[in-house]
Amino acid sequence: MNIDSFIETLALGVARERILSSDxxxxxxxxxxxxxxxxxxxxxxxxxxxxxxxxxxKTCKAAGVPVVARGAGTGLSGGATPHAxxxxxxxxxxxxxxxxxxxxxxxxxxxGVRNLAIxxxxxxxxxxxxxxxxxxxACSIGGNIAENSGGVHxxxxxxxxxxxxxxxxxxxxxxxxTFGSDAPDSPGLDLLALIxxxxxxxxxxxxxxxxxxxxxxxxxxxxxSFDDIEKAGAAVSAIIARGIIPAGLEMMDKPALAAVEDFVxxxxxxxxxxxxxxxxxxxxxxxxxxxxxxxxxxRDGGATELRIARDDAERLLFWxxxxxxxxxxxxxxxxxxxxxxxxxxxxxxKVLKRMAEMSTEYGLRCANVFHAGDGNLHPLILFDxxxxxxxxxxxxxxxxxxxxxxxxxxxxxxEHGVGLEKIDQMCAQFSSAELAQFHALxxxxxxxxxxxxxxxxxxxxxxxxxxHLHVHHGELPHPELERF
Amino acid sequence: MNIDSFIETLALGVARERILSSDxxxxxxxxxxxxxxxxxxxxxxxxxxxxxxxxxxKTCKAAGVPVVARGAGTGLSGGATPHAxxxxxxxxxxxxxxxxxxxxxxxxxxxGVRNLAIxxxxxxxxxxxxxxxxxxxACSIGGNIAENSGGVHxxxxxxxxxxxxxxxxxxxxxxxxTFGSDAPDSPGLDLLALIxxxxxxxxxxxxxxxxxxxxxxxxxxxxxSFDDIEKAGAAVSAIIARGIIPAGLEMMDKPALAAVEDFVxxxxxxxxxxxxxxxxxxxxxxxxxxxxxxxxxxRDGGATELRIARDDAERLLFWxxxxxxxxxxxxxxxxxxxxxxxxxxxxxxKVLKRMAEMSTEYGLRCANVFHAGDGNLHPLILFDxxxxxxxxxxxxxxxxxxxxxxxxxxxxxxEHGVGLEKIDQMCAQFSSAELAQFHALxxxxxxxxxxxxxxxxxxxxxxxxxxHLHVHHGELPHPELERF
Numbered sequence: 001m002n003i004d005s006f007i008e009t010l011a012l013g014v015a016r017e018r019i020l021s022s023d024x025x026x027x028x029x030x031x032x033x034x035x036x037x038x039x040x041x042x043x044x045x046x047x048x049x050x051x052x053x054x055x056x057x058k059t060c061k062a063a064g065v066p067v068v069a070r071g072a073g074t075g076l077s078g079g080a081t082p083h084a085x086x087x088x089x090x091x092x093x094x095x096x097x098x099x100x101x102x103x104x105x106x107x108x109x110x111x112g113v114r115n116l117a118i119x120x121x122x123x124x125x126x127x128x129x130x131x132x133x134x135x136x137x138a139c140s141i142g143g144n145i146a147e148n149s150g151g152v153h154x155x156x157x158x159x160x161x162x163x164x165x166x167x168x169x170x171x172x173x174x175x176x177x178t179f180g181s182d183a184p185d186s187p188g189l190d191l192l193a194l195i196x197x198x199x200x201x202x203x204x205x206x207x208x209x210x211x212x213x214x215x216x217x218x219x220x221x222x223x224x225s226f227d228d229i230e231k232a233g234a235a236v237s238a239i240i241a242r243g244i245i246p247a248g249l250e251m252m253d254k255p256a257l258a259a260v261e262d263f264v265x266x267x268x269x270x271x272x273x274x275x276x277x278x279x280x281x282x283x284x285x286x287x288x289x290x291x292x293x294x295x296x297x298x299r300d301g302g303a304t305e306l307r308i309a310r311d312d313a314e315r316l317l318f319w320x321x322x323x324x325x326x327x328x329x330x331x332x333x334x335x336x337x338x339x340x341x342x343x344x345x346x347x348x349x350k351v352l353k354r355m356a357e358m359s360t361e362y363g364l365r366c367a368n369v370f371h372a373g374d375g376n377l378h379p380l381i382l383f384d385x386x387x388x389x390x391x392x393x394x395x396x397x398x399x400x401x402x403x404x405x406x407x408x409x410x411x412x413x414x415e416h417g418v419g420l421e422k423i424d425q426m427c428a429q430f431s432s433a434e435l436a437q438f439h440a441l442x443x444x445x446x447x448x449x450x451x452x453x454x455x456x457x458x459x460x461x462x463x464x465x466x467x468h469l470h471v472h473h474g475e476l477p478h479p480e481l482e483r484f
Numbered sequence: 485m486n487i488d489s490f491i492e493t494l495a496l497g498v499a500r501e502r503i504l505s506s507d508x509x510x511x512x513x514x515x516x517x518x519x520x521x522x523x524x525x526x527x528x529x530x531x532x533x534x535x536x537x538x539x540x541x542k543t544c545k546a547a548g549v550p551v552v553a554r555g556a557g558t559g560l561s562g563g564a565t566p567h568a569x570x571x572x573x574x575x576x577x578x579x580x581x582x583x584x585x586x587x588x589x590x591x592x593x594x595x596g597v598r599n600l601a602i603x604x605x606x607x608x609x610x611x612x613x614x615x616x617x618x619x620x621x622a623c624s625i626g627g628n629i630a631e632n633s634g635g636v637h638x639x640x641x642x643x644x645x646x647x648x649x650x651x652x653x654x655x656x657x658x659x660x661x662t663f664g665s666d667a668p669d670s671p672g673l674d675l676l677a678l679i680x681x682x683x684x685x686x687x688x689x690x691x692x693x694x695x696x697x698x699x700x701x702x703x704x705x706x707x708x709s710f711d712d713i714e715k716a717g718a719a720v721s722a723i724i725a726r727g728i729i730p731a732g733l734e735m736m737d738k739p740a741l742a743a744v745e746d747f748v749x750x751x752x753x754x755x756x757x758x759x760x761x762x763x764x765x766x767x768x769x770x771x772x773x774x775x776x777x778x779x780x781x782x783r784d785g786g787a788t789e790l791r792i793a794r795d796d797a798e799r800l801l802f803w804x805x806x807x808x809x810x811x812x813x814x815x816x817x818x819x820x821x822x823x824x825x826x827x828x829x830x831x832x833x834k835v836l837k838r839m840a841e842m843s844t845e846y847g848l849r850c851a852n853v854f855h856a857g858d859g860n861l862h863p864l865i866l867f868d869x870x871x872x873x874x875x876x877x878x879x880x881x882x883x884x885x886x887x888x889x890x891x892x893x894x895x896x897x898x899e900h901g902v903g904l905e906k907i908d909q910m911c912a913q914f915s916s917a918e919l920a921q922f923h924a925l926x927x928x929x930x931x932x933x934x935x936x937x938x939x940x941x942x943x944x945x946x947x948x949x950x951x952h953l954h955v956h957h958g959e960l961p962h963p964e965l966e967r968f
Binding site (some may be wrong): 101103104105126148150154158159161162171175176177178179181182183184185186187188189190191193194196197198201202214216217237240241243282283284285286288289290293342343344345346374375376409410411412413414415417418422426429430431433434437438440441442443444445456457 | 642643662893901926
């Protein structure tokens, strides 16, 4: 395909100034939040209307050109890493809040709207949007849909998939369809849930209806210090076992605390081996009751110090520390690698202990920050890419953590997605029959494979090379599905 | 295909005595809970093991024989209506609770386990399984998965899809795969959510991991009488608007109350135009606080009488009335037709008023029983099939209710599924592009269309005949997808 004639065709349906082809214009789009992968896209297109998106898709499908959608570019698994021969579809101009219905408690928004902007817009109505990734100031709701994003409050209020009622999407051929509805359930196959977390492989999101929640009457957070990380892990299980689902239940270990406190001055104790932040919300009575129970469980679990945020300002400061953990660690190490394994909560203590041993084995520091209540770990492996061998050791350490997660019955990703980063680990997570089913599904949406090729679901060939696939008599199962 | 040689082949992998071919043996399986559709299946097979299920599927796929799975046969939309030329796969022998993990709060069960049997088995651990369809004494968890079943407690605790962590299924070719995991989110496409509510079109469920919840410390129910059904509808919206998510929020109108009270003696007031049952659960303090708020909202909304169940026995009696509404109505009318439309909650009052008008227009009584908090209506249209024209009027009245539901932004089914019953209304609910996408998905799982053919998703041809499809230049869109 001739690039000039391709641009001509695109320009029949999209304003020419929003098709970026110069090196300078394309450079800022080389990577998303996973900066170790960098690819300059052939073209960057910034559509403004549904019609323009449909036109781009039709044109790309006809020419067999890959299309990668990008929201705010904050993703951590390379889901929006561009394709060198493809179009990067930047959805930033889809940034309108279309409608808010305070009675039905829903908002219809375009995919480029920032996560936090929704809660800000509906705050005067006493409402908010619950899923709150740490990047919520910047990340877009379209990206949240692609990754099924979580956040500190997802333990009680669910992931993106539990808080979205409907999506309107463009299919690979530009056709526009809507899945889900304002009603609690929708007839037909559940394509809404399928779209959420599909990492740009199935369709391009054009509009999203989210569920809003009433702001709780009262919110309190308690901070508990522990002199032993396994005790902190056990206390997490004990809180849940007591029948309490806190609004947030987060944990940080000593290296993470040191980095954060130096950066944010959140008032964290520097002598603790581990810190738990536990938030409870609800009516005034409910919060008082739950808080008393949580304090009791934490004391019984061996907490050395308990502090309840004295007011909302201090509460937000406690959370600011947690939410700033990634940049804080970035200040104390030239490089870091953030993992996202999720494990059954009951194995928390065991896995924490094993990770500490691995840290010694691989000779790399590791700061732990995680959604403890969910069992979603975010170990940050610290390394210096300029020291020969450290990057390789960091990658090996990371892979070992993910494989440990699968081994104890967990998964390789909690909320950051597979993207490019964890595609090999998918071979450890799934059987070839399961991967073949993913490919069949993908083909049902995008038979020619133009949408975000090479991401999220590995080909069976790739798994065979990675060494995890069972190959029978030298033949791959389902070779006809090796399309992507 | 010769039936005897087909049975021979089946018997290579399934004990002969569990392949039923005689008229007498097949007769009890002619219908599910939607008794107006009756079809005698060619064969009934009762497998006992995964290997047997795989063998049946492989054999049927090779011979092009349809397979319809059946749980307890309580479904209300004909999802398990047999196929005259097919095998009815009765999963009743898959009835073991395989494992309970009280710490992770999960249970692994086979699909034939009854919904209520799960809660009974884990009651000694202080746990229960939340989704509670009215048929929970009889219905199976496999059927709950097929229909994404709800129940009176789903307003607060979610539908089946929110309470299932993983499913192991057999695909059309007998291959066994697992979707989901014990972790809160799972990488890869969300095939777990896709399977749930897929009405037997995609796979046969072999094992289910469900989430268990701790039994609340306290549960209270308040019964509120209204002299006007629109006031009751408005009170439902007002409770939710007050920031309360009750554990259950159910409504019955006067005809339903009369039928139920006569049958169950639940102590319902017979002079009320509408009754609300509102349950709150949680800690003792939380319940006291929420109950006070609910009472206030109900009083402000014009409730003429409020009664709080004085003990657990009375509370269960209040609910027994609600859960017995269908059989109660069966006692006062030779026939009834139960609808399952779902509407945005804010339109409750308006839709109730319109349904009362329709009742006059069609000359048929209608008793209303519904999950008011969810906006999920269960109008029971009373008729006598022996009176010429009444069945047709009942069907027309029902269709009009469903179309009204779609018109106000709702859907044609809340929890009973589409099955055979509402397949034409799917043409009103979805565009041809959306239906084509459902067909593509179906083909990705079951290319030859042997699993539950003719259910849930109408062919585009059928929609064209039904008069709802936009046909362009006399040609159907996507004729290549007209497979099922």
